[in-house]
Amino acid sequence: xxxxxxxxxxxxxxxxxxxxxxxxxxxxxxxxxxxxxxxxxxxxxxxxxxxxxxxxxxxxxxxxxxxxxxxxxxxxxxxxxxxxxxxxxxxxxxxxxxxxxxxxxxxxxxxxxxxxxxxxxxxxxxxxxxxxxxxxxxxxxxxxxxxxxxxxxxxxxxxxxxxxxxxxxxxxxxxxxxxxxxxxxxxxxxxxxxxxxxxxxxxxxxxxxxxxxxxxxxxxxxxxxxxxxxxxxxxxxxxxxxxxxxxxxxxxxxxxxxxxxxxxxxxxxxxxxxxxxxxxxxxxxx
Amino acid sequence: xxxxxxxxxxxxxxxxxxxxxxxxxxxxxxxxxxxxxxxxxxxxxxxxxxxxxxxxxxxxxxxxxxxxxxxxxxxxxxxxxxxxxxxxxxxxxxxxxxxxxxxxxxxxxxxxxxxxxxxxxxxxxxxxxxxxxxxxxxxxxxxxxxxxxxxxxxxxxxxxxxxxxxxxxxxxxxxxxxxxxxxxxxxxxxxxxxxxxxxxxxxxxxxxxxxxxxxxxxxxxxxxxxxxxxxxxxxxxxxxxxxxxxxxxxxxxxxxxxxxxxxxxxxxxxxxxxxxxxxxxxxxxxxxxxxxxxxxxxxxxxxxxxxxxxxxxxxxxxxxxxxxxxxxxxxxxxxxxxx
Amino acid sequence: xxxxxxxxxxxxxxxxxxxxxxxxxxxxxxxxxxxxxxxxxxxxxxxxxxxxxxxxxxxxxxxxxxxxxxxxxxxxxxxxxxxxxxxxxxxxxxxxxxxxxxxxxxxxxxxxxxxxxxxxxxxxxxxxxxxxxxxxxxxxxxxxxxxxxxxxxxxxxxxxxxxxxxxxxxxxxxxxxxxxxxxxxxxxxxxxxxxxxxxxxxxxxxxxxxxxxxxxxxxxxxxxxxxxxxxxxxxxxxxxxxxxxxxxxxxxxxxx
Numbered sequence: 074x075x076x077x078x079x080x081x082x083x084x085x086x087x088x089x090x091x092x093x094x095x096x097x098x099x100x101x102x103x104x105x106x107x108x109x110x111x112x113x114x115x116x117x118x119x120x121x122x123x124x125x126x127x128x129x130x131x132x133x134x135x136x137x138x139x140x141x142x143x144x145x146x147x148x149x150x151x152x153x154x155x156x157x158x159x160x161x162x163x164x165x166x167x168x169x170x171x172x173x174x175x176x177x178x179x180x181x182x183x184x185x186x187x188x189x190x191x192x193x194x195x196x197x198x199x200x201x202x203x204x205x206x207x208x209x210x211x212x213x214x215x216x217x218x219x220x221x222x223x224x225x226x227x228x229x230x231x232x233x234x235x236x237x238x239x240x241x242x243x244x245x246x247x248x249x250x251x252x253x254x255x256x257x258x259x260x261x262x263x264x265x266x267x268x269x270x271x272x273x274x275x276x277x278x279x280x281x282x283x284x285x286x287x288x289x290x291x292x293x294x295x296x297x298x299x300x301x302x303x304x305x306x307x308x309x310x311x312x313x314x315x316x317x318x319x320x321x322x323x324x325x326x327x328x329x330x331x332x333x334x335x336x337x338x339x340x341x342x343x344x345x346x347x348x349x350x351x352x353x354x355x356x357x358x359x
Numbered sequence: 360x361x362x363x364x365x366x367x368x369x370x371x372x373x374x375x376x377x378x379x380x381x382x383x384x385x386x387x388x389x390x391x392x393x394x395x396x397x398x399x400x401x402x403x404x405x406x407x408x409x410x411x412x413x414x415x416x417x418x419x420x421x422x423x424x425x426x427x428x429x430x431x432x433x434x435x436x437x438x439x440x441x442x443x444x445x446x447x448x449x450x451x452x453x454x455x456x457x458x459x460x461x462x463x464x465x466x467x468x469x470x471x472x473x474x475x476x477x478x479x480x481x482x483x484x485x486x487x488x489x490x491x492x493x494x495x496x497x498x499x500x501x502x503x504x505x506x507x508x509x510x511x512x513x514x515x516x517x518x519x520x521x522x523x524x525x526x527x528x529x530x531x532x533x534x535x536x537x538x539x540x541x542x543x544x545x546x547x548x549x550x551x552x553x554x555x556x557x558x559x560x561x562x563x564x565x566x567x568x569x570x571x572x573x574x575x576x577x578x579x580x581x582x583x584x585x586x587x588x589x590x591x592x593x594x595x596x597x598x599x600x601x602x603x604x605x606x607x608x609x610x611x612x613x614x615x616x617x618x619x620x621x622x623x624x625x626x627x628x629x630x631x632x633x634x635x636x637x638x639x640x641x642x643x644x645x646x647x648x649x650x651x652x653x654x655x656x657x658x659x660x661x662x663x664x665x666x667x668x669x670x671x672x673x674x675x676x677x678x679x680x681x682x683x684x685x686x687x688x689x690x691x692x693x694x695x696x697x698x
Numbered sequence: 699x700x701x702x703x704x705x706x707x708x709x710x711x712x713x714x715x716x717x718x719x720x721x722x723x724x725x726x727x728x729x730x731x732x733x734x735x736x737x738x739x740x741x742x743x744x745x746x747x748x749x750x751x752x753x754x755x756x757x758x759x760x761x762x763x764x765x766x767x768x769x770x771x772x773x774x775x776x777x778x779x780x781x782x783x784x785x786x787x788x789x790x791x792x793x794x795x796x797x798x799x800x801x802x803x804x805x806x807x808x809x810x811x812x813x814x815x816x817x818x819x820x821x822x823x824x825x826x827x828x829x830x831x832x833x834x835x836x837x838x839x840x841x842x843x844x845x846x847x848x849x850x851x852x853x854x855x856x857x858x859x860x861x862x863x864x865x866x867x868x869x870x871x872x873x874x875x876x877x878x879x880x881x882x883x884x885x886x887x888x889x890x891x892x893x894x895x896x897x898x899x900x901x902x903x904x905x906x907x908x909x910x911x912x913x914x915x916x917x918x919x920x921x922x923x924x925x926x927x928x929x930x931x932x933x934x935x936x937x938x939x940x941x942x943x944x945x946x947x948x949x950x951x952x953x954x
Contacts, residue, residue: 102463106463108463108466108467155648155652158652159651159652162651162655163655164409164462164463165403165409165608165612166650166651166655167651168409168466169604169605169608169647169650169651170647170648170651170652172601172604172605172644172647173643173644173645173646173647173648173651174644174648175644176640176641176643176644176647177641177644177645177648178644179640179644180638180640180641180644181641183638184638184641292597296470296474296597299467299470299471300471303467303471307463333478333481333482334482336474336478337475337478337479337482340471340472340474340475340478341471341475343467343471344456344468344471344472344475347460347464347467347468347471348456348459348460348468351460351464534815534816535815535816537818538814538815538816538817538818538819539805539811539812539813539814539815539817539818539819539823540812540813540814540815541815542798542802542818542819543802543805543812545791545793545794546791546794546802549791549792549793549794550789550790550791550792552753552789553785553789553790553791553861554791554802555772555773555774556751556753556773556774556777556783556785556789557774557777557782557802557803557806557861557865558774558775558777558778558805558806558807558809558865559774559806559809559812560774560775560809561774563813564812564813567813567815571815
């Protein structure tokens with residue numbers, strides 16, 4: 074019994090990270106109708122910037138704040154300078170330009186930090202385990218769960234409670250209407266894209282002490298992010314949360330039962346959702 | 360003579376590569392991936408379907424050839440045919456499912472299936488060798504009645520074989536692209552709702568496109584396995600699908616020869632740069648971005664633009680030159696000579 | 699006019715979620731007539747077209763065409779039975795030539811030929827006669843090789859109708875064929891539609907009352923997903939309910 078409980082909690086931890094990873098992708102899709110293949114690259118940058126900062130002796134806590142802002146700025150610039158010019162072309166170029174970006178970022182990372190990757194130490198305050206009866210669990214992972222939960226509430230507040238959030242939600246329904254209301258749609262696009270990049274980077278920062286920083290984690294993350302977004306529903310915040318948790322728990326539990334099957338299962342789930350209920354569990358019907 | 364131009368261009372490429380290149384393997388690779396890119400182009404450029412699943416069919420072709428030459432030995436030509444058929448079959452199954460969705464959902468579905476195939480290949484170690492892949496694939500010579508007609512041992516000998524198959528496949532694909540079916544695909548690409556409204560069964564059309572694409576891609580995978588002697592897991596990986604797609608787009612969607620341009624560009628660049636600079640993929644990423652922004656018709660489109668510029672300049676310059684000659688030649692200054 | 703009934707729609711309903719776009723529509727269209735469907739915006743005219751041509755599926759009801767129940771037959775198969783349509787928003791193959799657009803439309807009635815991946819559509823396979831005759835009728839012969847995307851708006855609207863004609867349909871559905879057309883084009887289109895009556899049955903959605911009153915044999919008025927009135931043009935013109943529907947729509951925005 075204990076093993077499964079452990080795996081479920083692990084699953085929640087992974088799931089919350091998956092949520093953080095996927096929520097940006099989902100919102101970007103909802104508003105921009107853009108499948109961002111470079112999303113994993115922002116996650117990658119997040120992990121590596123965090124790694125670099127800790128190498129420079131700076132605190133992890135500083136990285137937690139600075140890195141998402143930095144990568145968010147990168148995302149914002151990317152939309153403004155590059156993506157904006159592709160909206161008018163055929164939809165395959167929307168996808169291909171982000172594929173090109175992902176490739177370029179990956180290679181830049183390898184150029185800067187080498188192809189092998191490295192580990193990131195858990196911050197001193199969060200090291201060690203918590204012991205509660207027969208239940209033993211790393212403190213850092215508990216922190217991740219708590220932190221992302223708080224962040225989820227914050228993000229939800231931004232989306233539901235602020236003017237920016239309303240504009241984003243309205244824009245998901247109709248960008249035409251939003252621009253008629255006098256809101257600069259393009260500025261919102263850049264902001265949202267930047268926000269998506271920032272959340273992905275944050276997921277990268279949080280993940281780094283757990284699995285290190287390594288150049289191919291971007292592609293791996295992208296695959297999972299796609300699954301979560303599809304299952305939860307493209308464009309849905311709560312869908313990203315539900316999808317993230319579901320996929321995280323399933324994956325975690327499966328890894329004790331049938332390790333190789335775990336990854337296969339999530340892609341089967343993705344295909345099944347796309348076929349039977351393409352707008353996902355909580356997405357809006359087109 | 361526009362009809363035969365593309366065929367002649369392909370023939371020119373096939374014949375000049377041995378003259379200009381040192382490596383027979385690289386030349387073979389250009390043609391092999393050219394085939395794969397053409398298969399991808401049939402879906403993307405002609406039907407408007409962006410498929411991230413071409414690696415499935417490429418991998419199926421490799422594995423089938425490996426198994427039919429090593430484990431259940433069949434004559435090599437039959438093995439090739441079987442690999443092509445498996446590619447077509449795989450495409451029929453995958454296509455039948457993924458066609459049910461359109462647009463972004465379709466693209467994501469092809470991705471999901473590509474990943475599923477990868478993990479199935481990873482776990483079915485009995486059939487695929489898992490992480491190690493299948494190895495020691497022979498390269499039997501072409502024989503008839505016990506006598507060796509065409510040995511395939513050296514890279515350039517193998518190249519000759521690949522070139523012959525490539526030209527045959529290219530000719531067939533060209534016929535398909537010009538056929539009634541090929542023309543109808545263009546309508547599906549342009550406006551599939553209207554295509555359905557005027558009487559066409561979209562599912563059947565797209566499925567047939569998938570099957571042909573899968574067949575060509577399976578053939579390419581089989582030839583690749585024969586060339587390298589291995590059928591690795593990486594043939595079924597995301598990177599292979601991505602690479603084929605990138606070659607197709609760089610070359611230019613919308614005409615088949617452009618796909619060969621794309622594969623040549625990619626592979627020659629890789630070969631040349633990878634020794635100079637291991638991070639050459641960075642350049643490739645930038646090229647992709649550039650093409651998406653400014654050169655959507657790819658290398659072929661670039662060539663067309665340059666060609667029309669050259670022709671434009673020449674015609675004007677020629678006219679001016681002729682004018683000058685006429686005025687200079689006739690003492691009375693123009694005697695009804697039409698420039 | 700007691701020509702036989704070619705098309706009959708019985709109790710057609712269409713729901714989008716909870717919204718009833720069509721709340722039960724009955725329609726009878728007689729062969730070789732021009733039958734116009736009019737009504738204020740949001741009345742459900744285009745939705746009705748979608749149901750009749752099979753572009754979308756009905757939520758309830760039956761459609762009988764030429765004696766056969768076609769309710770559940772998808773749009774691409776209804777073409778072979780003799781139903782063809784044009785679209786309110788121009789929907790052509792923009793990168794293909796005018797001739798190719800028409801050839802594709804003409805070939806659509808024998809779609810199995812489209813699966814032929816060996817033979818080119820030349821000679822006997824090119825539907826040349828049909829294409830040539832439609833080109834002539836539309837007055838677009840000199841534009842045959844021009845990509846459809848390069849035509850003027852009026853020319854595109856003409857080609858839009860031509861695409862439906864090329865299928866040699868029994869019933870041709872025209873959704874606002876004159877939308878956005880200039881005055882010169884309008885008169886031509888009017889006589890063109892009138893001339894179709896001899897060989898085809900025309901079902902027409904139109905906002906231009908001049909055309910509707912001039913060329914229709916029957917007029918059906920729709921409002922909010924139902925049929926409000928039906929009859930001869932002059933009957934409809936003097937019908938008080940119709941007046942109220944249009945007038946009411948202008949002032950109160952939909953509720954008469």
